[in-house]
Amino acid sequence: MPKNKRGKQSFVLPEMPVITAWASIAGKKEGEGPLAHTFDIVSNDTYFGQKTWEQAEKQMQKMAMDTVIEKAGLQKNQIGLVYSGDLLNQCIGSSFTLRNTGIPHLGLYGACSTMAEGLLSASMAVSGGFADRVIALTSSHFASSERQYRFPLGYGGQRTPTAQWTVTGAGAALLCTAGTGPRIDCCTIGTVTDLGIKDANNMGASMAPAAYATIKAHLEDMKRSVEDFDLIITGDLGQLGKELLMELARRDGIYLGGRIADCGTLVFDTAKQDVHSGGSGCGCSAITLCGELLGKLNSGKLRHILFCGTGALLSPTSIQQGLPTPGVCHAVSIIGGSD
Amino acid sequence: MPKNKRGKQSFVLPEMPVITAWASIAGKKEGEGPLAHTFDIVSNDTYFGQKTWEQAEKQMQKMAMDTVIEKAGLQKNQIGLVYSGDLLNQCIGSSFTLRNTGIPHLGLYGACSTMAEGLLSASMAVSGGFADRVIALTSSHFASSERQYRFPLGYGGQRTPTAQWTVTGAGAALLCTAGTGPRIDCCTIGTVTDLGIKDANNMGASMAPAAYATIKAHLEDMKRSVEDFDLIITGDLGQLGKELLMELARRDGIYLGGRIADCGTLVFDTAKQDVHSGGSGCGCSAITLCGELLGKLNSGKLRHILFCGTGALLSPTSIQQGLPTPGVCHAVSIIGGSD
Numbered sequence: 001m002p003k004n005k006r007g008k009q010s011f012v013l014p015e016m017p018v019i020t021a022w023a024s025i026a027g028k029k030e031g032e033g034p035l036a037h038t039f040d041i042v043s044n045d046t047y048f049g050q051k052t053w054e055q056a057e058k059q060m061q062k063m064a065m066d067t068v069i070e071k072a073g074l075q076k077n078q079i080g081l082v083y084s085g086d087l088l089n090q091c092i093g094s095s096f097t098l099r100n101t102g103i104p105h106l107g108l109y110g111a112c113s114t115m116a117e118g119l120l121s122a123s124m125a126v127s128g129g130f131a132d133r134v135i136a137l138t139s140s141h142f143a144s145s146e147r148q149y150r151f152p153l154g155y156g157g158q159r160t161p162t163a164q165w166t167v168t169g170a171g172a173a174l175l176c177t178a179g180t181g182p183r184i185d186c187c188t189i190g191t192v193t194d195l196g197i198k199d200a201n202n203m204g205a206s207m208a209p210a211a212y213a214t215i216k217a218h219l220e221d222m223k224r225s226v227e228d229f230d231l232i233i234t235g236d237l238g239q240l241g242k243e244l245l246m247e248l249a250r251r252d253g254i255y256l257g258g259r260i261a262d263c264g265t266l267v268f269d270t271a272k273q274d275v276h277s278g279g280s281g282c283g284c285s286a287i288t289l290c291g292e293l294l295g296k297l298n299s300g301k302l303r304h305i306l307f308c309g310t311g312a313l314l315s316p317t318s319i320q321q322g323l324p325t326p327g328v329c330h331a332v333s334i335i336g337g338s339d
Numbered sequence: 340m341p342k343n344k345r346g347k348q349s350f351v352l353p354e355m356p357v358i359t360a361w362a363s364i365a366g367k368k369e370g371e372g373p374l375a376h377t378f379d380i381v382s383n384d385t386y387f388g389q390k391t392w393e394q395a396e397k398q399m400q401k402m403a404m405d406t407v408i409e410k411a412g413l414q415k416n417q418i419g420l421v422y423s424g425d426l427l428n429q430c431i432g433s434s435f436t437l438r439n440t441g442i443p444h445l446g447l448y449g450a451c452s453t454m455a456e457g458l459l460s461a462s463m464a465v466s467g468g469f470a471d472r473v474i475a476l477t478s479s480h481f482a483s484s485e486r487q488y489r490f491p492l493g494y495g496g497q498r499t500p501t502a503q504w505t506v507t508g509a510g511a512a513l514l515c516t517a518g519t520g521p522r523i524d525c526c527t528i529g530t531v532t533d534l535g536i537k538d539a540n541n542m543g544a545s546m547a548p549a550a551y552a553t554i555k556a557h558l559e560d561m562k563r564s565v566e567d568f569d570l571i572i573t574g575d576l577g578q579l580g581k582e583l584l585m586e587l588a589r590r591d592g593i594y595l596g597g598r599i600a601d602c603g604t605l606v607f608d609t610a611k612q613d614v615h616s617g618g619s620g621c622g623c624s625a626i627t628l629c630g631e632l633l634g635k636l637n638s639g640k641l642r643h644i645l646f647c648g649t650g651a652l653l654s655p656t657s658i659q660q661g662l663p664t665p666g667v668c669h670a671v672s673i674i675g676g677s678d
Contacts, residue, residue, distance in 0.1 A: 104529065108445070129350075189420060190444065317428060
């Protein structure tokens with residue numbers, strides 16, 4: 001067994017990376033939601049000053065990256081590595097953010113689990129002594145996602161009750177070998193889980209089995225129980241996916257009860273903001289983490305959370321070919337810091 | 340400076356991961372090329388027994404993964420982690436290969452640099468003690484790439500002289516903490532480099548500046564010279580991109596001369612196989628590495644190579660929006676093993 005590996009899917013970080021700074025950029029609708037006060041920048045311009053929604057997404061990532069570097073009191077050339085990815089085909093939000101910055105970059109594809117995958121990957125790089133000052137970065141945009149994954153917005157298609165609303169936003173977290181802030185003590189790498197869900201408008205059902213598999217693996221690998229956490233928080237299962245997750249756990253005798261929450265139901269007021277099952281997209285868990293969650297961990301209002309980034313590996317091509325949508329979930333255990 | 344970091348973009352691996360097994364799966368045209376004898380499996384069926392080209396790509400990755408596991412004498416449940424990605428939107432070649440295998444998976448997006456990005460990421464995971472028996476896996480398919488990035492094949496569009504031919508193939512390499520085989524001693528993480536190339540049919544020109552930037556960074560960070568390597572081998576610059584790389588180096592007084600080679604010009608007989616500037620795609624460097632190169636490193640015919648995975652971050656969306664194609668290149672330094 002490798003020295004830092006635990007169980008089947010988890011690893012510990014003997015030198016715990018410290019999240020010394022974080023930043024979140026949000027769109028208009030997100031800025032009207034319950035977490036509005038936690039975002040660094042809210043823009044009422046859907047295009048973020050750009051000509052296209054795809055370039056708007058690049059701009060949000062750039063703003064998140066620039067803001068986190070500024071908040072840490074650093075310069076761009078002091079950043080050792082950026083892990084990033086997004087929902088756009090070929091991850092062009094990420095590649096155009098990083099181009100000609102001179103910052104070493106490793107591209108990820110984890111759909112909406114990207115923020116957790118980035119934190120997990122950055123944790124290995126920092127704790128292993130391979131890089132310092134590593135940023136995990138991601139974004140999503142309602143308009144660029146709708147036209148790529150579903151319909152042109154002008155078509156005005158009706159949304160199903162199980163549909164989720166892609167968050168317009170970008171989040172960035174900076175991981176360092178030292179400093180003050182919340183710390184990552186261990187992570188669990190997800191497996192691609194598929195129970196055969198073919199409804200492209202029910203991503204919660206695609207992701208819930210993956211979320212449960214990863215949470216279960218984390219508890220087993222790390223010999224922990226639900227009560228060890230103030231909060232087990234999934235990325236973007238939405239209301240329906242959250243209920244499915246709780247049901248899957250209950251069947252195994254695990255009661256998630258008051259400890260479970262989902263970024264997709266926190267980032268919007270699902271009753272008032274017409275988002276149906278809740279928020280989704282890489283930006284959903286990213287802006288909830290890089291504002292509300294890290295803020296509360298830093299101030300001591302939260303002591304220990306399991307941040308479970310969930311991704312529906314949704315593809316219009318495979319859907320059109322009659323295939324289901326597999327899900328994935330990566331978990332990052334974060335301990336509250338002190339100022 | 341983190342303990343294993345060197346210079347601006349590189350890191351060393353104090354406990355060198357050993358590449359104990361590798362496997363390559365190739366299509367018909369690749370099986371008619373000069374490296375035919377190095378592939379584990381060559382299929383004359385473009386569909387690899389599947390109904391669609393996208394599923395064929397999944398099937399190739401599955402065959403590469405299964406073959407490398409079998410060659411290593413292992414079972415699936417002994418694999419600690421798979422890093423993989425591909426060129427299909429949402430990387431469905433990778434996600435459908437991994438689904439319901441129970442193997443921990445981290446998805447990458449590095450376009451045609453994916454094999455190098457996977458080796459580099461796996462090196463950190465193995466050397467840092469976070470996982471053991473880690474596979475780096477990727478694929479590409481001529482037919483699925485053509486219709487996604489360019490034209491429907493039935494359209495019969497003429498190819499420009501600078502165009503490259505996407506390799507149909509998949510490669511897998513298994514990295515372990517111990518065993519016999521070639522070893523990875525250090526890696527250099529690339530930066531996204533863009534000199535404004537807007538011709539989507541000239542990917543060599545998009546990638547050459549990134550390749551040069553990474554090779555230069557490796558030599559500087561590691562205090563090495565070109566003569567320290569038997570071979571500096573790029574992923575898929577093709578004939579034109581290789582010439583541009585040599586010219587960029589020459590302007591800085593670096594003579595790559597007889598030490599440079601490109602997988603895109605090795606995998607096909609460019610004079611006879613009508614592939615214009617050479618091979619490309621994630622599969623290009625993957626099947627060249629996981630056959631010819633690792634074979635020669637293992638037998639002592641090569642002592643030390645710098646494997647430079649090159650990626651054109653090509654997107655039909657950004658091309659249509661008038662943007663250039665940035666490039667990226669990650670370098671992995673591999674030392675010959677002994678049987």
